[in-house]
Amino acid sequence: MEFSNAQEGLEQFNRRIAIAGGFVLICFTLLFARFVWLQVIQHDYYQTRAEDNRISLVPIVPNRGLIIDRHGEVMARNYSAYTLEIIPTQVANLEETIDGLAEFITIEAKDRKRFKKLLEESKRFDSLPIRTRLTDEEVARFIARRFRFPGVEIKARLFRQYPRGAFASHVLGYIGRITERDLGQIEEADVEANYRGTDHFGKTGLERHYEMELHGTSGFEQVEVDAGGRAIRTLARTAPVPGNNLTLTIDVKLQEVAERAFGERKGSLVAIEPATGGILAMVSMPNYDPNLFVDGITTADWRDLNESPEKPMVNRALNGAYPPGSTFKPFMALAALTTGKRRPEQLLADPGFFNFGGHMFMDDKKGGHGMVDMYKSIVESCNTYYYVLANDLGIDNIAKFMAHFGFGSRTGVDIEGESEGVLPSQAWKKKRFKKPEQQKWYAGETISVGIGQGYNAYTPIQLAQAMATLANDGVMYRPHLVNHIIDTKSAQKTYIEPQPLRTLPLKQEHIDVIKQAMVGVNQEGTGARAFKDAGYVSAGKTGTAQVYSLKGTKYNRDTVKQELRDHSLFIAYAPAEQPKIAVAVLVENGGFGSQAAAPIARQVFDYYLLGKLPPGAAPADEAAREADE
């Protein structure tokens, strides 16, 4: 192949120049088509994507609602403090950064541990606190060195505070940092958007139950951000709506009197206003300091609380199920009257025992109480009377009657995780046990149920509710802790209207018999010593619940190990003529009801009805002031 002719070569060259020109035009047309596609046809899509790039919605966390007692004292509030926070994704070497910060800001080992724990737990790796509650000086020191620490920032955050510390801890519960489990609940409630900026979540108690009320509505800022996520300017802002405030039925000073009355002892107390079901005090001892949880509890504190044999984290009022012991007797007596099995004046000769098929059920009094009518059976707490009665009634009649009073079913109080307790019946036993020989109900088992022993197990709140219902002549209310919710924006109050759950099918004359006997208990019976010179007429019933099955050996308070000692119980209401307060008190391993539980009820009644503080107790106001500081 060869081009001898220069002219021919030139023509070929010019042809190829033309081809090249055509090629260029085709390529440019192609590009132009692409531009039309992107800029005209797909413009809206890319416009949106550019806006999404540019505009970031930054949530503004609302102030959490306050929790206030019935007299207006704040039990849970917020305060603002500076925190030193690290954004782990923006920090190359966390250890080095923290070491660097520690050079001029106190960072203790526990802070590091807590940070590590947060890092592991937290699903949202946005910003985690390494130190909370910085002093002004620490803030200044950090700001001077800020440039050295990209990904570290100072934030002003609101912290939850429980001014009275451990008092009422089981009522209030606590908040803690959101965990994955909480996220599940947030998703379930379909409120993810509202929780986008929120770090904390109610874990237990009222903080948990009323989480959605207390949280409020997040506001947000439309912020223009650059590619690094740095905010350039604010485009728009929607203010957050603070969470609603809760006003409780709880009287915080009464609560404190009750908790102090327990001292070092374990146990529970629930005080209810019979006419409304409003809970005046709900105690579970030992208590704990909910403030520990707010910034993320340290591993050591958590271990202490969880592994303590005293189980301070268990809310005994709702989750402790105890045999009611003799506090069951008034209800048994009422069952006997209602079913017509007994008349009040009907007498029983008590020889000190009840022989059932060769098994001896012993009375607590040697030789027996002699001739016993219903009044005496309650005032003196005669066991034999109830052994016989239980046998006459039969277990299923007992169960049917007791169910009316709420025994063995959740009260529906406004705190999560309440236990059901055990109301024994043939059906219950069948369900409870697997082996056929265990499923059978034995008539002998009914007899111990009659004195509140055996399979019986109820929570203190169930006992208190039953007591309140009896005091209220059979009109039953759902026990509740919140009186009303205050909408912080409109100041509108939403009352938790005390709707009667039901009116029990009881005859007033029967109720009066029982009430009279219970008044007798506090005047001349087992509660008389505790209520000596009370200045008001009260009604009550003591109880002692066996923890330990004696099996023939004699129970001796001094030789039995502390944790095997009997629980001491007391139910009561006052004033007798127009009940304003009903309580159930349980002192774990406290021995006789009259010794441990009844005096606590006395202190609570004295304060609530007379404003009288027990001798030696610090005035409630002063304690509150201490906690404030």
Add this chain to the structure above:
Amino acid sequence: MIRELWAKFVAPIDGPLMVFLGLLILLALITMGSASPARLTTLLAHLAIALTVMRIVAQVPPQRLMYLALPIYVVGVLLLVGVALFGDISKGARRWLDLGFIRIQPSELMKIAMPMMLAWYFQKHESMLRLKDYAVATLILLIPVALIVRQPDLGTSILVLSSGFFVIFFAGLPWKVMFGLGAAAATAAPFAWTLLHDYQRQRILTLLDPEKDPLGKGFHIIQSTIAIGSGGLFGKGWGEGTQAQLDFLPERHTDFIFAVYSEEFGLIGNFILLVIYALLIGRGLLIAANAATLFSRLLAGALTLIFFTYAFVNMGMVSGILPVVGVPLPFVSYGGTALVTLCLGIGILMSIQKNRMLVQK
């Protein structure tokens, strides 16, 4: 006197080319003013140097360029070998050679040296071109390309390869051979794939589906297409491009400056830019067609198509239809070396135009 001097000064300058170049420089200044105002001063300095080079070269007759072709080429290849042996590594590639007093990128030089060398070669063998000559030309082409690919620098090697190919094409490489080679290349592509560097493969894969890796390697393309697309018909206005101003566009003053321009001036702006490039290229092709010697014709044609290649590959990659290879937008992207090279090319075109056949046929 002054008028005479001025006349003498502008004599070698081709009016139309200068106008089109001037328009591009104007757009470059406007866009840089938005993309990276801090670089405007340096850009002006670059322009001063580049335009000086252009003016000087415009005065050099093509014959003298022809004499220089072989030495420049040889020096270029030697420098490339030097880079391979002693070059500085930056961003994972060995592209720069430190000569003690200056750091140079010899591959850049090759963009001009290559078409000169090949044009010289074909000129030498004019009127008795055989297939063997095309083979030799191909060899001359592939040696430096191979060296540049190894650096690795995909963008520059594509530009050098195409600059050489354009010469061979204009020299009359038979269509049969071209298609044959094309078919062979297609067959060899899978093997070539294995020879590519990881990051080069990634770039090609990313092009196929940028959304697969939105924060990693696909980020550049996604953000630049968003910039272009959101620009719409009229653009967001100068300095108002959110993609550009808020740092979403990477390399926004260099390889991706087109995205800034496109976001702020829209489809209308793109059309104007395309028209200016088309006019510049058209003028270059016309100069080639009218050139006096085979050397001039081939060189002018190849240089012109190089401008096209720059423009097409850059806009194609920024708008997401070509892989991301490091090719700047000619005369607009920030970067002194490329600007000087491009203006050098313009200067050669001007020189060829001034020394064209005055009477055709």
